[in-house]
Amino acid sequence: MSWFDLTCRYxxxxxxxxxxTARQTTAEALIRVMPAFVPKSQKSPEAKKVRSALxxxxxxxELRSSExxxxxVDEVLRWCSKYSLPVRSVLQADTLRELERAVTRxxxxxxxxxxDSNPLKEVKWTSMPKGRRxxxxxxxxxxxxxxxxxxxxxxxxxxxxxxxAFFATMYYAALRPEEAAALNRRNLALPDPVWxxxxxxxxxxxxxxxxxxxxxxxxxxxxxxxVRRNSQxxxxxxxxxxxxxxxxxxxxVTTEAKFR
Numbered sequence: 054m055s056w057f058d059l060t061c062r063y064x065x066x067x068x069x070x071x072x073x074t075a076r077q078t079t080a081e082a083l084i085r086v087m088p089a090f091v092p093k094s095q096k097s098p099e100a101k102k103v104r105s106a107l108x109x110x111x112x113x114x115e116l117r118s119s120e121x122x123x124x125x126v127d128e129v130l131r132w133c134s135k136y137s138l139p140v141r142s143v144l145q146a147d148t149l150r151e152l153e154r155a156v157t158r159x160x161x162x163x164x165x166x167x168x169d170s171n172p173l174k175e176v177k178w179t180s181m182p183k184g185r186r187x188x189x190x191x192x193x194x195x196x197x198x199x200x201x202x203x204x205x206x207x208x209x210x211x212x213x214x215x216x217x218a219f220f221a222t223m224y225y226a227a228l229r230p231e232e233a234a235a236l237n238r239r240n241l242a243l244p245d246p247v248w249x250x251x252x253x254x255x256x257x258x259x260x261x262x263x264x265x266x267x268x269x270x271x272x273x274x275x276x277x278x279x280v281r282r283n284s285q286x287x288x289x290x291x292x293x294x295x296x297x298x299x300x301x302x303x304x305x306v307t308t309e310a311k312f313r
Contacts, residue, residue, distance in 0.1 A: 085155055
């Protein structure tokens with residue numbers, strides 16, 4: 054088995070239980086040592102292209118087999134699979150020396166600056182200030198202000214509807230900007246809304262989980278109607294009282310909305 058194929062299997066094994074930061078750390082560590090396992094010749098792809106293909110595609114379990122994989126990236130990954138050294142090469146002295154160089158030198162080949170001692174030992178820490186536990190209402194939009202701003206954004210020529218959906222999901226569902234930007238109709242499965250104004254609770258409780266972390270919030274009628282109105286047509290099905298919103302991309306998110 055080649056070193057590249059082994060690292061892909063390792064990434065696939067750790068992917069379901071790793072947080073986003075852990076996935077990135079794993080990818081960066083594997084990318085750092087990859088030069089020790091690939092040949093250096095005039096026919097080899099540029100080192101920068103190899104690092105980019107590994108970081109964005111090879112070491113992302115969901116994107117590696119995607120139909121959106123660019124042709125030039127596919128060629129680089131096929132080259133890595135075919136020409137990377139076998140795993141048993143780690144027992145060879147030459148490979149071990151290359152590994153040592155890979156982890157002790159920068160990308161430009163220069164050694165890392167040496168540090169004789171831990172500088173943090175000389176730092177005296179003062180008591181940490183206590184954070185404010187209450188949210189300043191003056192710094193947070195209230196529902197009326199949010200609806201007013203969204204109505205104003207809707208009037209922006211051409212991009213108005215998309216901006217409304219973008220800011221509405223950030224406000225009502227507490228999505229990060231990059232999550233809201235990656236959200237589109239193929240990531241959503243929403244049923245046709247049927248509202249019961251007399252039902253207790255009113256809004257929909259939404260639990261957002263992303264790569265090991267989670268947050269909770271409320272989606273009211275306005276939020277779902279805004280997403281539906283400004284994101285064209287949705288399709289999908291529901292199970293019981295659960296609505297699943299699937300968001301993919303570089304940072305996969307799974308959202309579950311449950312009617313109270």
